Amino acid sequence: MKKIYGIGLGPGDEELITMKAYNLIKACDYIFVPKSKGKSLAKSIVSKYTSEKNIIELDFSMGEDNTAKYEDAAQKINSIVKDQQIAVYLTIGDPMVYSTYIYLMYELQKFNIQVETVPGIASFNAAACCLNIPITIKDESFYLCDRNVDEKILQAVDSICILKVNQNKRDIINKLEKHHFSYVYIKRCMQEEQEIIYDKNQILLDDDYMSLIFARKKLMNHHNLI
Amino acid sequence: MKKIYGIGLGPGDEELITMKAYNLIKACDYIFVPKSKGKSLAKSIVSKYTSEKNIIELDFSMGEDNTAKYEDAAQKINSIVKDQQIAVYLTIGDPMVYSTYIYLMYELQKFNIQVETVPGIASFNAAACCLNIPITIKDESFYLCDRNVDEKILQAVDSICILKVNQNKRDIINKLEKHHFSYVYIKRCMQEEQEIIYDKNQILLDDDYMSLIFARKKLMNHHNLI
Numbered sequence: 001m002k003k004i005y006g007i008g009l010g011p012g013d014e015e016l017i018t019m020k021a022y023n024l025i026k027a028c029d030y031i032f033v034p035k036s037k038g039k040s041l042a043k044s045i046v047s048k049y050t051s052e053k054n055i056i057e058l059d060f061s062m063g064e065d066n067t068a069k070y071e072d073a074a075q076k077i078n079s080i081v082k083d084q085q086i087a088v089y090l091t092i093g094d095p096m097v098y099s100t101y102i103y104l105m106y107e108l109q110k111f112n113i114q115v116e117t118v119p120g121i122a123s124f125n126a127a128a129c130c131l132n133i134p135i136t137i138k139d140e141s142f143y144l145c146d147r148n149v150d151e152k153i154l155q156a157v158d159s160i161c162i163l164k165v166n167q168n169k170r171d172i173i174n175k176l177e178k179h180h181f182s183y184v185y186i187k188r189c190m191q192e193e194q195e196i197i198y199d200k201n202q203i204l205l206d207d208d209y210m211s212l213i214f215a216r217k218k219l220m221n222h223h224n225l226i
Numbered sequence: 227m228k229k230i231y232g233i234g235l236g237p238g239d240e241e242l243i244t245m246k247a248y249n250l251i252k253a254c255d256y257i258f259v260p261k262s263k264g265k266s267l268a269k270s271i272v273s274k275y276t277s278e279k280n281i282i283e284l285d286f287s288m289g290e291d292n293t294a295k296y297e298d299a300a301q302k303i304n305s306i307v308k309d310q311q312i313a314v315y316l317t318i319g320d321p322m323v324y325s326t327y328i329y330l331m332y333e334l335q336k337f338n339i340q341v342e343t344v345p346g347i348a349s350f351n352a353a354a355c356c357l358n359i360p361i362t363i364k365d366e367s368f369y370l371c372d373r374n375v376d377e378k379i380l381q382a383v384d385s386i387c388i389l390k391v392n393q394n395k396r397d398i399i400n401k402l403e404k405h406h407f408s409y410v411y412i413k414r415c416m417q418e419e420q421e422i423i424y425d426k427n428q429i430l431l432d433d434d435y436m437s438l439i440f441a442r443k444k445l446m447n448h449h450n451l452i
Contacts, residue, residue: 015246125323156379
């Protein structure tokens with residue numbers, strides 16, 4: 001049987017990959033990475049750990065969920081990886097959080113390939129740690145979404161992270177302000193280009209798609225979000 | 227200045243610590259770990275990576291948020307770590323998700339200690355990966371809570387993870403069933419004692435506090451949660 005590990009590499013800092021990711025990268029027969037618009041952040045991270053291995057790029061355009069692309073990619077992986085071999089597919093963040101890997105995984109499962117998913121640090125965990133602000137303490141709740149914030153949920157939770165906020169930041173911020181949340185914008189958290197922005201106008205000017213807004217209703221003792 | 231790194235070790239599998247955690251464990255002057263009821267899972271993980279370093283246990287009882295304990299622990303860390311030295315404090319999961327580290331961090335910040343938090347794999351990320359079930363795909367939302375599930379939020383989200391479910395599993399499961407969620411119970415996810423339970427009666431019989439329920443409203447193609 002063939003085996004593929006879908007591995008989360010974390011937010012982008014090469015030190016934030018897990019030991020399991022590192023060990024599998026060293027031991028595997030093939031490394032597959034997603035590429036979008038000519039770039040692969042996963043490849044640039046893994047290249048810091050291995051130079052001797054062939055890294056195969058799979059071209060996806062991020063944001064579009066075009067089933068044919070995932071079918072083709074699964075077909076390609078299946079034709080390259082032979083019986084008894086081990087491959088890894090590397091993805092940024094955690095594989096089960098808004099990842100194109102999820103669609104690829106379902107396509108891979110149609111072939112006779114064993115699929116094991118290895119968690120990675122999600123961007124919202126990285127953001128909270130980078131800010132020293134809790135996602136949740138005892139009895140609190142957290143809401144994770146992309147783009148569209150549901151006000152019914154917002155009313156009832158203590159903290160929220162919105163991913164991929166580049167398209168409707170103004171609407172998101174208006175809702176957060178209406179419901180008395182303090183918020184902060186982080187662009188490319190724990191990558192070299194990281195920027196933390198508190199000023200509303202500056203937040204609205206930025207349009208990086210690898211950005212998130214993290215917000216809390218109650219602030220803690222000795223602590224200010226802004 | 228003194229510096230302490232608050233480091234998430236992930237769910238319990240020693241391979242799921244980050245390279246950054248590993249490098250800091252190797253480089254630091256002191257290692258602090260929480261202990262509860264005579265046991266320290268963090269210590270048992272870090273012991274697999276270092277034998278030459280003195281590991282200092284700080285006694286907390288999990289679940290109780292007794293401020294004096296955190297004050298005492300911060301005081302102890304401050305008295306042991308000298309200027310220009312580096313210490314690490316290790317915690318299971320992610321430091322910003324329902325962690326006692328959060329309370330300790332606020333106490334440490336009252337001293338002249340620089341605090342940096344290093345993310346770890348949270349239990350719910352580990353659970354979703356272990357099950358090969360997405361937390362979120364495009365346009366979906368996720369709700370994280372401990373013990374008490376708010377039905378208004380439950381109605382509006384696509385997936386949910388409830389941590390520390392040992393006290394009111396029956397109430398949680400009733401709410402999930404009422405709102406047409408498929409659910410699974412995982413005990414000690416990615417630890418040696420891991421158990422995945424789908425049967426309602428069996429779930430109700432278990433009472434491990436390191437357990438969670440993960441549930442989704444919509445299931446995906448080619449996939450069954452149960």
